[in-house]
Amino acid sequence: DAKTTQPPSMDCAEGRAANLPCNHSTISGNEYVYWYRQIHSQGPQYIIHGLKNNETNEMASLIITEDRKSSTLILPHATLRDTAVYYCIVRVGGTGRRALTFGSGTRLQVQP
Amino acid sequence: DADVTQTPRNRITKTGKRIMLECSQTKGHDRMYWYRQDPGLGLQLIYYSFDVKDINKGEISDGYSVSRQAQAKFSLSLESAIPNQTALYFCATSDAGTGPYNEQFFGPGTRLTVL
Numbered sequence: 456d457a458k459t460t461q462p463p464s465m466d467c468a469e470g471r472a473a474n475l476p477c478n479h480s481t482i483s484g485n486e487y488v489y490w491y492r493q494i495h496s497q498g499p500q501y502i503i504h505g506l507k508n509n510e511t512n513e514m515a516s517l518i519i520t521e522d523r524k525s526s527t528l529i530l531p532h533a534t535l536r537d538t539a540v541y542y543c544i545v546r547v548g549g550t551g552r553r554a555l556t557f558g559s560g561t562r563l564q565v566q567p
Numbered sequence: 568d569a570d571v572t573q574t575p576r577n578r579i580t581k582t583g584k585r586i587m588l589e590c591s592q593t594k595g596h597d598r599m600y601w602y603r604q605d606p607g608l609g610l611q612l613i614y615y616s617f618d619v620k621d622i623n624k625g626e627i628s629d630g631y632s633v634s635r636q637a638q639a640k641f642s643l644s645l646e647s648a649i650p651n652q653t654a655l656y657f658c659a660t661s662d663a664g665t666g667p668y669n670e671q672f673f674g675p676g677t678r679l680t681v682l
Contacts (some may be wrong), residue, residue: 491671496655496676497673497675497676498571498657498659498673498674498675498676499610499657499659499671499673500673501670501671501672504670542609554600554612554615554625554671555612555671556612556626557602557609557610557611558609559608559609560609
């Protein structure tokens with residue numbers, strides 16, 4: 456699986472957009488980008504995933520660069536409840552016989 | 568009711584004791600996983616199982632063993648607990664599926680302290 460690099464921490468004002476970057480310069484053509492988050496020692500929660508097109512769901516948007524070497528998770532209107540550690544994971548999708556590999560993630564602190 | 572449950576939620580034990588952590592799921596998923604999380608760090612994969620007859624070692628399997636008793640149950644054992652196994656343990660499940668969607672559903676975690 457491709458290695459990912461994320462900043463260790465970020466701050467964001469409540470109500471503003473939170474933009475969390477992830478570098479994955481060694482990503483392969485069949486590897487997807489997944490984002491999970493973990494709120495204060497709870498089990499991680501899936502947010503979104505994508506291959507090469509931008510994706511949006513009710514939680515967030517995922518912007519993947521054209522060369523696929525980096526991506527940005529966007530929380531459009533951050534709230535205090537979005538304070539969490541956000542993990543960017545790159546791996547082959549579907550029935551591949553490998554589990555997710557979690558790095559250290561980005562600790563997002565949403566400020567009131 | 569929660570889809571993925573873990574018991575116990577908290578456990579304090581002594582060095583050398585055998586301990587079992589249990590995970591049950593009602594999602595009907597074939598795949599189950601055990602992760603460990605040390606303070607301030609990401610999750611590390613201990614073992615995973617893609618069906619009842621399949622067991623695979625993860626990144627940090629030494630000192631641990633698992634049992635997949637049924638599709639819905641996956642247990643993690645520490646045969647002889649040591650203090651550096653003090654951590655937060657998570658169980659997760661996922662559907663095999665045929666597409667790229669690979670969402671894992673996590674349990675609430677078990678906080679284990681080995682004295």
